[in-house]
Amino acid sequence: MSAQDSALLVLEDGRVFRGAGYGAEGETFGEMVFNTGMTGYQETLTDPSYARQIVAMTSPHIGNTGVNEDDPESRRIQVAGYVVREPARVASSWRATGSLGAALREQGVVGIAIPGTRALTRHLRDRGAMRAGIFSGAAAAAPEAELVERVKASPSMEGADLxxxxxxxxxxxxxxxxxxxxxxxxxxxxxxxxxxxxxxxxxxxxxxxxxxxxxxxxxxxxxxxxxxxxxxxxxxxxxxxxxxxxxxxxxxxxxxxxxxxxxxxxxxxxxxxxxxxxxxxxxxxxxxxxxxxxxxxxxxxxxxxxxxxxxxxxxxxxxxxxxxxxxxxxxxxxxxxxxxxxxxxxxxxxxxxxxxxxxxxxxxxxxxxxxxxxxxxxx
The missing domain is CATH 3.40.50.880 (Class I glutamine amidotransferase (GATase) domain)
Structure with missing residues (x-):
């Protein structure tokens, strides 16, 4: 697996998306959902309603304005994992106090950048929200079949008291x-x-x-x-x-x-x-x-x-x-x-x-x- 293919997004129905690690390295599990907002990614990330969910952004370019101390909706990033198409290489805003990628790493949020966020969204629109896992770095080296089984063994959102x-x-x-x-x-x-x-x-x-x-x-x-x-x-x-x-x-x-x-x-x-x-x-x-x-x-x-x-x-x-x-x-x-x-x-x-x-x-x-x-x- 190349540096550009250093991470995997694995869905419980067996669909696998390859991409580059974004944010913290490691593994995470949660309910796979997507957000259609064209703005407000920092508010989304810090919304406690997203606890134990892996959020994919349908907007293709995320991180342009970095992060700041004014926009968070809670004291920390709440999502279980983050999926984007293309992370911004430079944070450009007079309000920015740092980059989104750095904030994800500092708070231990495992993410992935994949070229197929549209395909992922269409898949979820056809099959519904489901459990998923993101694996980056050494965690992505395991056989895909094993990773699918680990996703299936992760907790469901139904019955969850969060x-x-x-x-x-x-x-x-x-x-x-x-x-x-x-x-x-x-x-x-x-x-x-x-x-x-x-x-x-x-x-x-x-x-x-x-x-x-x-x-x-x-x-x-x-x-x-x-x-x-x-x-x-x-x-x-x-x-x-x-x-x-x-x-x-x-x-x-x-x-x-x-x-x-x-x-x-x-x-x-x-x-x-x-x-x-x-x-x-x-x-x-x-x-x-x-x-x-x-x-x-x-x-x-x-x-x-x-x-x-x-x-x-x-x-x-x-x-x-x-x-x-x-x-x-x-x-x-x-x-x-x-x-x-x-x-x-x-x-x-x-x-x-x-x-x-x-x-x-x-x-x-x-x-x-x-x-x-x-x-x-x-x-």
Missing amino acids: ARDVSTPEPYVVPAIGEKRFTVAAVDLGIKSMTPHRMAERGVEVHVLPATSSAEDILRLDPDGVFFSNGPGDPAAATYAVDALRGVLDAGKPFFGICFGNQIFGRALGLGTYKLRFGHRGINQPVQDRGTGRVDVSAHNHGFAVEAPVDGPFDTPYGPGEVTHVNLNDGCVEGLRLIDRPAFSVQYHPEAAAGPHDASGLFDRFCELMQGSRKEVAE
């Missing part, structure tokens, strides 16, 4: 910017740093809590509202988060959830969740508000979805609920709300640091719910 692994170990506070209007308890299931910042911009003091916080832990803060974040893994495994949210809903606190938080909300309402064959990952997903007909182009990163009836209200332990948004590509559920209580969620990312920003008004809607609830209490 939120507690990426969550903050201790509570912390993000202060409001300007005048404080509300206090929000945000349960960190894999929260991105831009999310509390978007709330802080609106005068919200955000108390970020560990994923395993109970309803008592949340309500002890006497918050104006409660937020459940995005995160990785199978929502069916995060029963602790479902139990906590049910306690919050019982207390009547305004609630807003995104992504994994949407799935936890669905399960708290008695709905099921299921694994998508392909998943949604990128910044170009069209989502329609079923009430207004408005279509937002939105940022996504999820492999699971809520199973709910889209035609009309459905019964929940908290009164009638309804599906508020659907994905126009595949029709899956993208939003939920309780009709008679101040609680709603969406499957996508309204904070979207790298864009788009069509859905940023959902944070304003959350503030309106908190303001309305405050008025009801006063009356």
